[in-house]
Amino acid sequence: MLVEQAMTRDVICVSPDTSIEEALAITTANRIRHLPVVCNEQLVGIISDRDLRNAMPSCLVQEQTAALKDTPVSSIMKSDVITAHPLDFVEDAANFLYQKRIGCLPVVSCGKLVGIITERDILHTLVEMMGVSSPTSRVEVQVPDRPGMLAEIADLLRARKINVASVMVFPGPTEGQKTIVFRLKTMDPRRFVYDVQNAGYQVVQPPVIG
Amino acid sequence: MKNQVAFVYSQSFLRYKFGEDHPFNPKRLQITWDLMQKLGLLDASYLVEPRPASLDELLRVHHPDFVHAVQKASQLPPDTDPPVIGFGLGTEDTPIFPNMHEASSLIVGGTILAAELVMSGQVEHALNLAGGLHHARHKEASGFCVYNDIGAAIAYIRERYNARVLYLDTDAHHGDGVQWLFYDDPDVLTISFHETGKYLYPGTGDVEERGDGRGYGYSLNIPLEPFTEDDSWIAALESVLPHVFHKFKPDVVISQNGCDAHQYDPLTHLSATTRLYREIPKMVHQLAHEVCEGRWIAVGGGGYDIWRVVPRAWTMLWAELSGQPLPDELPQSWLDRWQPEAPVALPTTFVDPPDLFPPIPRRAEIEEKNRITVRRALLGTPFLL
Numbered sequence: 001m002l003v004e005q006a007m008t009r010d011v012i013c014v015s016p017d018t019s020i021e022e023a024l025a026i027t028t029a030n031r032i033r034h035l036p037v038v039c040n041e042q043l044v045g046i047i048s049d050r051d052l053r054n055a056m057p058s059c060l061v062q063e064q065t066a067a068l069k070d071t072p073v074s075s076i077m078k079s080d081v082i083t084a085h086p087l088d089f090v091e092d093a094a095n096f097l098y099q100k101r102i103g104c105l106p107v108v109s110c111g112k113l114v115g116i117i118t119e120r121d122i123l124h125t126l127v128e129m130m131g132v133s134s135p136t137s138r139v140e141v142q143v144p145d146r147p148g149m150l151a152e153i154a155d156l157l158r159a160r161k162i163n164v165a166s167v168m169v170f171p172g173p174t175e176g177q178k179t180i181v182f183r184l185k186t187m188d189p190r191r192f193v194y195d196v197q198n199a200g201y202q203v204v205q206p207p208v209i210g
Numbered sequence: 211m212k213n214q215v216a217f218v219y220s221q222s223f224l225r226y227k228f229g230e231d232h233p234f235n236p237k238r239l240q241i242t243w244d245l246m247q248k249l250g251l252l253d254a255s256y257l258v259e260p261r262p263a264s265l266d267e268l269l270r271v272h273h274p275d276f277v278h279a280v281q282k283a284s285q286l287p288p289d290t291d292p293p294v295i296g297f298g299l300g301t302e303d304t305p306i307f308p309n310m311h312e313a314s315s316l317i318v319g320g321t322i323l324a325a326e327l328v329m330s331g332q333v334e335h336a337l338n339l340a341g342g343l344h345h346a347r348h349k350e351a352s353g354f355c356v357y358n359d360i361g362a363a364i365a366y367i368r369e370r371y372n373a374r375v376l377y378l379d380t381d382a383h384h385g386d387g388v389q390w391l392f393y394d395d396p397d398v399l400t401i402s403f404h405e406t407g408k409y410l411y412p413g414t415g416d417v418e419e420r421g422d423g424r425g426y427g428y429s430l431n432i433p434l435e436p437f438t439e440d441d442s443w444i445a446a447l448e449s450v451l452p453h454v455f456h457k458f459k460p461d462v463v464i465s466q467n468g469c470d471a472h473q474y475d476p477l478t479h480l481s482a483t484t485r486l487y488r489e490i491p492k493m494v495h496q497l498a499h500e501v502c503e504g505r506w507i508a509v510g511g512g513g514y515d516i517w518r519v520v521p522r523a524w525t526m527l528w529a530e531l532s533g534q535p536l537p538d539e540l541p542q543s544w545l546d547r548w549q550p551e552a553p554v555a556l557p558t559t560f561v562d563p564p565d566l567f568p569p570i571p572r573r574a575e576i577e578e579k580n581r582i583t584v585r586r587a588l589l590g591t592p593f594l595l
């Protein structure tokens with residue numbers, strides 16, 4: 001999946017001369033954590049709610065905060081912004097967020113800001129990819145970690161005419177094992193479970209009564 | 211005519227059949243019908259013949275394209291390639307069969323008729339055991355369900371009577387289809403008690419599915435742990451139902467009475483006995499009289515141990531609904547009739563003995579987890595405050 005399929009397109013932005021106070025109000029009202037700073041459609045910086053809070057005086061001090069009204073976000077924004085391209089893979093964007101320890105990537109195309117992808121967008125995409133949103137039965141199968149296993153189990157599904165909503169393959173609990181998690185479009189996974197066991201593989205879930 | 215009760219039934223209900231090897235076997239209706247007959251519970255005055263639902267009645271809850279696809283599938287040969295049809299039809303769960311539109315429409319018509327009889331005051335309670343097809347979605351057949359008879363009946367009640375409906379689903383599978391149809395409607399409260407979707411179809415029914423928009427808070431879900439037994443089940447029902455009925459004050463209650471939470475059921479992982487299926491209708495009956503002047507429509511639902519569980523559970527439901535006493539034991543004539551055909555030994559009493567199954571090893575943890583789930587569900591429900 002590409003970034004352009006997972007990103008938010010209606011990006012809430014500020015301009016470099018927006019005051020810190022106003023920017024803070026925008027993040028609070030929209031319940032967002034990042035504001036790209038845009039000038040003539042060009043991305044010039046980014047500011048996070050943490051940057052904004054750092055600019056606030058301590059809540060223990062009774063001082064007036066006139067400076068918050070007068071200071072533009074350009075004075076505290078980060079201008080070396082890490083961005084993504086609409087045609088990047090979502091998993092690469094996710095890896096970037098993780099490696100750089102950041103919460104979002106503005107998406108830039110032909111020099112213009114066209115979207116933003118955040119940790120939340122990635123999580124939502126992941127939830128969708130895992131097939132959670134369609135009616136399914138979840139079956140976990142443990143197989144040896146060697147080529148052809150997925151195809152072998154998939155053959156059993158084909159024979160039963162069972163459609164798959166999603167498949168995930170994880171390293172198994174023990175060395176040399178893999179766990180395949182299927183979300184199957186059937187209310188009755190028993191015959192598939194039986195086929196898998198008959199073929200000599202272990203079904204870890206669903207649970208067995210007793 | 212008050213105090214009258216209706217039993218909606220037709221032999222044609224048995225035509226809703228996906229094939230010999232399919233777990234959804236209409237024979238369960240026939241076996242149950244025979245048990246009720248042998249006990250003398252089906253006086254002719256109770257019986258009402260269903261009529262098929264009209265196209266308009268189906269279109270209140272289903273997309274026209276989907277209904278047309280079902281009509282078309284009804285005429286196709288059974289071995290037609292599934293991708294040709296789509297809409298969840300021709301799959302392992304809902305294979306196509308000749309006249310599936312007609313068979314499904316009759317079940318929908320039966321549940322709407324039950325609603326009509328109750329809402330017009332002709333009877334207090336009505337039962338359609340062939341109904342309860344709670345997984346069917348707006349534009350998709352799902353989980354053995356083609357058309358959503360419950361949704362169609364609720365839509366009928368909403369349109370004709372503008373009444374507030376409480377829908378209670380105690381099938382082991384989440385009542386997802388009905389929930390999604392009325393997810394944003396604050397006048398339809400859907401409550402589903404089911405095995406958690408962690409490993410059971412359809413995977414939904416989390417506590418946090420609470421409704422949307424104006425309907426926020428009007429979807430209640432109690433996902434129970436696998437291996438939940440009677441006591442914990444009943445405790446959960448008792449903690450939720452009286453409170454919710456009295457606060458929501460529905461005009462009518464519709465209960466879906468799937469009986470697949472029994473330990474014998476092959477498709478689920480709950481560990482109830484038939485004691486649960488004596489208690490649920492008793493509770494609903496009492497609350498229907500306390501809160502909605504007795505208006506109670508009951509439908510069947512899941513139940514895949516067709517020999518040992520379904521006939522007893524649904525006979526207990528009908529006895530409660532019609533106020534007729536039940537003996538402790540099943541009639542010998544029924545056992546003699548069906549035992550030769552049954553692949554398992556038939557039970558001889560309605561309520562399972564308490565020591566039928568060994569205690570579940572992690573009972574204490576399961577009960578605790580269920581209590582926490584109930585608390586979480588109730589805490590996030592604004593209209594209860």
